[in-house]
Structure formats: structure tokens, C-alpha cells
Amino acid sequence: MPSAGQHTYRTDLTWTGNLGTGTDTYRSYRRTHEVAAPGLPAISGSADPHFRGDADRWNPEQLLLAALSQCHLLSYLHVCAVGGVVVTAYTDQASGTMVETGDGGGRFTEAVLRPVVQVASADMAEQAIALHERAHHLCFIANSVNFPVRHEPVVTVAGA
Template sequence: MPSARQHTYRTELVWTGNLGTGTDTYRSYRRTHEVTVPGAPVIAGSADPHFRGDADRWNPEQMLLASLSQCHLLSYLHVCAVNGVVVTGYTDRAEGTMGETPDGGGHFTEAVLRPAVEVASPDMAEKALALHARAHDLCFIANSVNFPVRHEATVSVSGE
């Protein structure tokens, strides 16, 4: 059944790593690139340093993990707001695991989100913890990947 609403997203990527000879050899170019969308800051990207990339730029694996973390946050804030849970703070220290395959490819095997949530009062803590499951069910990005996305959430109360 088709979706009632459809959203289209566009980005532009420009490779900036031509050192003068293009991809003449595997070591003759940088993996640097820039990702843009109208009206937003440029994202400076590269490959993971393990794959000849630059450590001072975002790599695709980090961006995928950041997307999962952001999407969960946004879904979670929504479900808390509509369920009477007042969130006053939220941090996440997410971690993803990717395995390489013998042919040079690879894939993520899991992501673990570790949201540390702060709520306004003690009577909200249990519900705040439980709402992570609903947020996961609603997260567009988590619903789009083919590996498990787990949550190890904690909840504390503001001022305690």
C-alpha cells in the first residue's frame, strides 16, 4: 500500500580530492568531498582513516550513526511531548559496529544508542524509559536499515 504522504530529499555531493591526476592510482587522490543542501552548512566528508580518509572530516559510517541517533531523538521528543513526559535534557553516545568482508566490502552489524534522558519529575521516569520503544518504532532511519538498532537508555530527574 502506498504511503499517504511522500517526502523527497535531495543532497549534492562534490568530490574535492583530485590532486591533479584524478584516480590514476589508488593512492593518487584524496577521498575528500563536500555534501550540501540548500540553506544548510556544508558537511566536509571523507573516508574513514582506515580507508585512506581524513580523520578531521565526517565519514559515511559516522553520518549513518548520527542519522540514527538524531532520528531517535526527534521521535522520542515527540512521543514524550504527546504522552505528558517533560524532557529537560538528552544526550546520546551512540556506537555502531561494521564488519568488513573478504572482498573489500562490508556492512553494519548493529548500532547501539545510549540516550541519557533527564525528565522534570520522578513520576515521569518509568514512562520516559518505556517510550524509547515507541520512538524506535516511529524512527524513519531505524526503519530503513537492515541491521539491529538497540537502545541502552537511562533516565534521571532534573535537579536530583
């Protein structure tokens, strides 16, 4: 039985890329798959096109970056609500860098989140910038990766 504060997550993955001969050769199969979780729509996944994947499907590297961006958003909205900063809009154009290793593997070397936050009034702008650090500290996903996650936030004021 999980202890208080412990959470377990589950996903279901199904490979859909068998073209009839399985993994007979490196080129004989597609990297397509479906990721699902109970009660949620499926995510169509593949490898990055560089690794023989399909460009019209999400790849694991994009999903990792999306998870970092989502987690920061949710942590940030929380600390703003608790801290009295009224956020009225939020976007992020995140990027991540992955390098391949000589053995065919690879790893992310960094991710950069670029949140553009709109706040309700000018007197909230300074605190809105500062709260990104607190949000980063609280982000479950950022705390789980072994590469730096940097932030380049911009704050604007509604109606300005």
C-alpha cells in the same frame, strides 16, 4: 507529483580530492568531498582513516550513526510531548559496528544508542524509559536499515 505523506530529499555531493591525476592509482587521490543541501552549510566528508580518509572530516559511517541518533531523539521528544513526559535534557553516545567483507565491501552489524534523558519529575521516569520503544518504532531511519538498532537508555530526574 508526490502523494500525501511522501517526502523527497536532495543532497549535493562534490568530490574535492583530485590531486591532479584523478584516480590514476589507489594512492593518487584524496577521499575528500563536500555534502550540501539547499540552504544548509556544507559538511566536509572523507573516508574513515582506515580507508585512506581524513580524520578531521565526517565519514559516511559516522553520518549513518548520527542519522540514527538524531532520528531517535526527534521521535522520542515527540512521543514524550504527546505522552505527557517533560524532557529537560537529552544526550546520546551512540556506537556502531561495521565489519569488512572479503570482497572489499562491508556492512553494519548493529548500532547501539545510549540516550541519557533528564525528565522534570520522578513520576515520569518509568514512562520515559518505556517510550524509547515507541520512538524506535516510529524512527524513519531505524526503519530503513537492515541491521539491529539497540537502545540502552538511562533516565535521570531534574534536580535529583
